[in-house]
Amino acid sequence: MFKFxxxxxxxxxxxxxxxxxxxxxxxxxxxxxxxxxxxxxxSLQTSWQVExxxxxxxxxxxxxxxxxxxxxAETIETLVANMPEVASMRTxxxxxxxxxxxxxxxxxxxENATQQLGENPLVDEMKVKxxxxxxxxxxxTQLAKLQGVDLVQYVDEAVKRIAQLHQGLNSMTLTIxxxxxxxxxxxxxxTIRLIVMARRREIEIMQLVGAxxxxxxxxxxxxxxxxxxxxxxxxxxxxxxxxxxxxQLLANQPExxxxxxxxxxxxxxQTLLLPLILLSFGAAVGxxxxxxxxxxxxx
Numbered sequence: 593m594f595k596f597x598x599x600x601x602x603x604x605x606x607x608x609x610x611x612x613x614x615x616x617x618x619x620x621x622x623x624x625x626x627x628x629x630x631x632x633x634x635s636l637q638t639s640w641q642v643e644x645x646x647x648x649x650x651x652x653x654x655x656x657x658x659x660x661x662x663x664x665a666e667t668i669e670t671l672v673a674n675m676p677e678v679a680s681m682r683t684x685x686x687x688x689x690x691x692x693x694x695x696x697x698x699x700x701x702x703e704n705a706t707q708q709l710g711e712n713p714l715v716d717e718m719k720v721k722x723x724x725x726x727x728x729x730x731x732x733t734q735l736a737k738l739q740g741v742d743l744v745q746y747v748d749e750a751v752k753r754i755a756q757l758h759q760g761l762n763s764m765t766l767t768i769x770x771x772x773x774x775x776x777x778x779x780x781x782x783t784i785r786l787i788v789m790a791r792r793r794e795i796e797i798m799q800l801v802g803a804x805x806x807x808x809x810x811x812x813x814x815x816x817x818x819x820x821x822x823x824x825x826x827x828x829x830x831x832x833x834x835x836x837x838x839x840q841l842l843a844n845q846p847e848x849x850x851x852x853x854x855x856x857x858x859x860x861x862q863t864l865l866l867p868l869i870l871l872s873f874g875a876a877v878g879x880x881x882x883x884x885x886x887x888x889x890x891x
Contacts, residue, residue, distance in 0.1 A: 618819070621776075621783040625823030625877055626830075628772040629870045633831050635765035636869065640862055642758045655732055655746040657718040663740030665716040671738060677727040678720055686714040715742065726755075773877060776823075780881025784816050788886060809886040816882025820874030827874075828867045 657672075659665060665683040672681055720735065722728045728746060736744045788795070788809075798808050858866070 617783045617786055621780045621816075621819045621878075621881075622823050622826070624772075624776045624779040625820050625874050626826045628769070628776045628877070629824050629827035629874050630830050631772065632765070632769050632873065633827055633866060633870050634834075635761065635768070637831065637858065637862075637866060639758065639761055639765065640858060642754060642761060645754060655720045655722065655728065655735065655744055657720055657735050657741055658743040658745070659716045659718070660740050660742045661715050663716065663742075665718055668738055668740055669718075672718065672720060672735065675731065675734060677722055677731040677734070679723045681718055681720045684717045684719065686716050689714045689717060776877050777881045777884070780816050780819055780878055781884040783819070784812050784882045784885035787815065788812055812886050813879065813882040816878035816885070817875050818878065819881075820876065820878030821871055822874075823878075824867070824870040824872075824874030828870050831866075 659668075665685065669681070669683065672678060720731070722731050732744045732746055735741055795808055
């Protein structure tokens with residue numbers, strides 16, 4: 593145990609000394625990783641929020657199913673309820689709809705109004721709520737095929753636009769992340785390589801006294817991981833500050849905007865997961881860059 597702690601102490605000291613000796617190149621590597629993780633974190637968080645908004649619209653979106661005049665809602669209620677895409681449904685009979693309509697029109701004598709028209713001109717209606725926004729078109733098609741259904745209506749333009757935004761955001765995030773990841777790895781590789789070259793004489797002495805390759809180059813690998821972790825921590829700090837600023841800014845906005853902003857708040861799991869993803873991603877970038885750097889010298 594003592595031997596292990598001694599080795600760990602040596603590795604940590606060498607890693608810290610390497611970070612101090614790196615100078616401005618260290619900050620170049622950390623800054624590159626910070627920019628990468630900052631943009632990636634913002635994009636990931638926005639993607640989560642748009643997905644939440646999409647699901648929110650989808651869960652609140654109802655399909656209006658109008659039946660044929662001679663069809664009663666109870667004849668197809670069981671079929672509709674058993675559809676896997678259906679989250680819930682409610683029935684509005686033509687009598688209920690007619691009563692509501694004449695009241696909205698200010699007609700006090702409902703029976704007289706019905707007699708003047710000969711009969712109730714309305715039809716039974718079913719309000720069907722889909723489980724998610726993606727299943728709405730499919731559910732509408734299935735409902736329209738049921739016997740006794742005259743018309744199925746739903747407003748899907750907003751959902752389509754949000755879905756397109758979500759897809760475009762994911763594509764843009766992937767492209768930017770790939771480009772910046774390659775850049776960050778290249779900068780980390782160059783930085784570690786310069787640090788190794790600056791300590792070439794020390795490395796040669798260690799080789800002469802019998803130090804293994806892994807023991808010699810492990811501190812440099814830890815330095816690369818440190819670049820990534822530090823970049824991840826800084827990026828997360830910036831994202832947190834922006835979140836707080838936007839939260840204060842939206843607090844003074846109209847109620848509708850506040851309702852939308854409250855609806856896209858990150859869950860507790862996502863709030864905890866975001867910094868873990870950033871730190872893990874940063875550590876992976878630093879690890880890959882440092883491995884590329886020491887591979888040449890280790891040979």
